[in-house]
Amino acid sequence: MEKQKILIVDDSEMNRALLRDILKDQYEIIEADNGLAAVKILSRRRSDFSLLLLDIMMPKMNGFEVLSFINKQQWNETLAVIMISADNSPENIKHAYNLGAFDYISRPFDSTIIRRRISNTMILYARQRRLETIIAEQFYEQERHNKLMISILSHIVEFRNGESGLHVLHVNTITELLLRHLIQLTDRYPLSESDITLISTASSLHDIGKISIPDAILNKPGRLTGEEFKIIKTHSAVGAEILSELPAEQQELPFIKISSQICRWHHERYDGSGYPDGLKKDQIPIAAQVVGLADVYDALTSERCYKKAYSHKKALKMILSEECGRFNPVLLQCLIEISDKIELRLKDSSFDHKAENIQEINNITDFYKLFARKKYISIYEEQRQLQLLYIDSLTGVCNxxxxxxxxxxxxxxxxxxxxxxxxxxxxxxxxxxxxxxxxxxxxxxxxxxxxxxxxxxxxxxxxxxxxxxxxxxxxxxxxxxxxxxxxxxxxxxxxxxxxxxxxxxxxxxxxxxxxxxxxxxxxxxxxxxxxxxxxxxxxxxxxxxxxxxxxxxxxxxxxx
Structure with a gap:
């Protein structure tokens, strides 16, 4: 059986030798004589190591600096760090724990205590990883089911709207590209990787309120009358209302909160000229701003029952000249800087999503008819198909x-x-x-x-x-x-x-x-x-x- 690897970081050859002699029978030992060397090793192969034994006083990069770097890079999520030092002052110990150290061992070493505490640390991290693996597996399975349901619902809307079936996919793609470039361009909107995934997925439901719009208006080939346009505009508020009628515990889910923001406000504009609430600037949640821009771009470059598709270049010109309303200048800069990437990605994804036979069309139609009998569509089944085994559904902590x-x-x-x-x-x-x-x-x-x-x-x-x-x-x-x-x-x-x-x-x-x-x-x-x-x-x-x-x-x- 392959031994677990431990990285020992200490500028003293004698200290490293003592630890190596204590641990070599049970673990594979890798050594570094300063903090900078340790960071370089971890940058290349941190997944190899189960534990880091880290001295404090070292040249080039001391232990606290290494620990801060590990914490900032979030490497401590899979790597336990134990500080080793002759200085056992309360200030040093507290500082180490505040920076994310798992334990603190003082010199001189006691071999029995060293082995026991390292063994305990390995067991605890292994238990944590097992729990995370269980949760991750169930989470991804639940995500798969949720995305399938979202895809079905969004395609119902597209089918009614006479769209190609690509609009939701395109909005997902553009939203993700804009968000990723946005966080590189500015720290004004601190979005995590999970935030980007959440917003991109939630964008699929941006037009779910169109389920309430009569077919005659939704698919009218000519210009809408003023009254018809008023009816079309209700879809954003209706979409949010659909989500507001979910059970209370589901409304508190981050996905539903973000989806509701997107549904209601993706037609708001930066200068307050949008609908339904006339919000301005950052009164509009960033999720709704990004999806709104993605929606307009794809609507312009796609064929509709009432228009031909505009070219990529023409669509950009129309957006930048504010023919479709005013957008956040930072988002427009993102759009300009990644416009080539957007055009390329959408071309790659634009394979034929239309039903290849009449049976597939009938399946979608039958599914729509089933939901059309109800006043509103339920995003989830009455009970979620999969529950996280060890997570409390209300609070998100262990149960x-x-x-x-x-x-x-x-x-x-x-x-x-x-x-x-x-x-x-x-x-x-x-x-x-x-x-x-x-x-x-x-x-x-x-x-x-x-x-x-x-x-x-x-x-x-x-x-x-x-x-x-x-x-x-x-x-x-x-x-x-x-x-x-x-x-x-x-x-x-x-x-x-x-x-x-x-x-x-x-x-x-x-x-x-x-x-x-x-x-x-x-x-x-x-x-x-x-x-x-x-x-x-x-x-x-x-x-x-x-x-x-x-x-x-x-x-x-x-x-x-």
């Missing part, structure tokens, strides 16, 4: 099942925290479950933003959350819990600013069986809940002020 199967009987957790939302029942009773769901989503996001990737946030049930920590110093543990409490205390729900959220937190620090640590943390949480908005902690096997107070010398420390 109770994941805790039960992976943590309850484990004995390698270093700290367990139980968090309960104060006065959650009151919020539900006063404002309804929709607002209650929004509260849980906001709290889950706040908790998740306060922990590391290797820590695990779980929605245990109702308004109760668990955090499982690994390799975290005691003082960092206490500070993180207080930071989470404070962050929730400062939360504002956009539509209900009068709601003040707080949480009660119980945390136990000390290695042990997770089930037992959970019981202790749960008990501490209920103690904190007597006065609310507090953190209570206990440290097992440590002679701390907290433990002295717990033993009756004084009341246990309370953080407000």
């Amino acid at each position: 109770r099942r994941y805790y039960d199967e992976h943590f309850e009987d484990s004995d390698d957790a270093e700290a367990v925290v139980v968090i309960d939302v104060d006065n959650f029942k009151y919020v539900n009773d006063q404002y309804g479950h929709y607002v209650g769901d929004s509260v849980l989503q906001n709290v889950a996001e706040t908790i998740s933003s306060g922990v590391r990737k290797t820590d695990t946030v779980i929605r245990y049930g109702g308004d109760e959350f668990i955090i499982i920590f690994y390799r975290i110093p005691a003082d960092v543990f206490k500070k993180k819990l207080e930071d989470i409490r404070h962050a929730v205390d400062m939360l504002v729900i956009d539509e209900y600013p009068e709601i003040h959220l707080t949480v009660s937190i119980g945390g136990v620090y000390g290695t042990g069986r997770t089930k037992e640590l959970f019981k202790t943390a749960d008990s501490l949480m209920y103690q904190a809940k007597t006065t609310k908005n507090q953190v209570k902690t206990r440290f097992l096997g440590f002679e701390t002020e907290d433990n002295k107070k717990e033993n009756g010398i004084a009341r246990e420390e309370q953080h407000q």
Whole structure:
């Protein structure tokens, strides 16, 4: 069996030799004598390594600089980093953890401790990767089904509209090209890779509201009357309305939110001359702005029942001369700079999508008739076909099942925290479950933003959350819990600013069986809940002020 690879980065040959002798029987060791050399190795072959042992004081590029670079490049998502140093000052340790280090080992080395801590790190990262693999596989399967449903729905609209079947594909392609160039051109719109994929996919539904437009108007070969044009213009608001009638939990999905923005506002224009709301400039979400431009370009360069196709050059001229309304100048610059690429990509994709036989046409027609009986089209089936096995559908964090199967009987957790939302029942009773769901989503996001990737946030049930920590110093543990409490205390729900959220937190620090640590943390949480908005902690096997107070010398420390 091939050994896992570890990269040791230290300018001291003696230190590297000590670590190499300790680890060489179990792992394959690669060495670098400075931080810059390590970055060069990782740039070429980081997927080869399971772990990086990183010294702090080195020439050319010190350990903290390497760690910052790794964090910035997001390499730590698949690579665990353990800092090694003779300097075990609290400042250095905290700085390392803040930069994304998984653990911190002080010299002189103890071979048994080194092996154990590295082994534990490997196990935890392997568990994290297994979970991510499971989630990714199910996510991609769900995405495949979702895209199939979206494709069917968008083709229904195209079929009714007498279009070639390429319009949705073209808008997808142009939208993606514009977005990718946009983030290179400016940092004004900070879009991630997932944002680009989400917007490009959601663009497929931009004209779904046309399902409500009568065929006689939709496919009229001549010029529309003023009244007919008013009816056509309703499709943007109708599209958003269709999505607004989905169940509340689906409306909170990022895909539905983006799709709704695109449906309603892709005909808005930068100077406020568009419809339906007359939005101006960046009042129009960037997703709707980009899809609007992509839609106009493809409409101009495609044949319609009422017009011939314009050339690529003519379409650009019309857009730049504002014959189709005014667009964001930055997007127009993107369009100009990638116009050749757009023309080439669309030519490559323009194979014949028309039905090759009457049966395929009949299938599409029958499918449309099935949906036409209903007032609106449901984007998803009554129940989503595939659910993520270990992810809570409301909050996006891990669910109770994941805790039960992976943590309850484990004995390698270093700290367990139980968090309960104060006065959650009151919020539900006063404002309804929709607002209650929004509260849980906001709290889950706040908790998740306060922990590391290797820590695990779980929605245990109702308004109760668990955090499982690994390799975290005691003082960092206490500070993180207080930071989470404070962050929730400062939360504002956009539509209900009068709601003040707080949480009660119980945390136990000390290695042990997770089930037992959970019981202790749960008990501490209920103690904190007597006065609310507090953190209570206990440290097992440590002679701390907290433990002295717990033993009756004084009341246990309370953080407000």
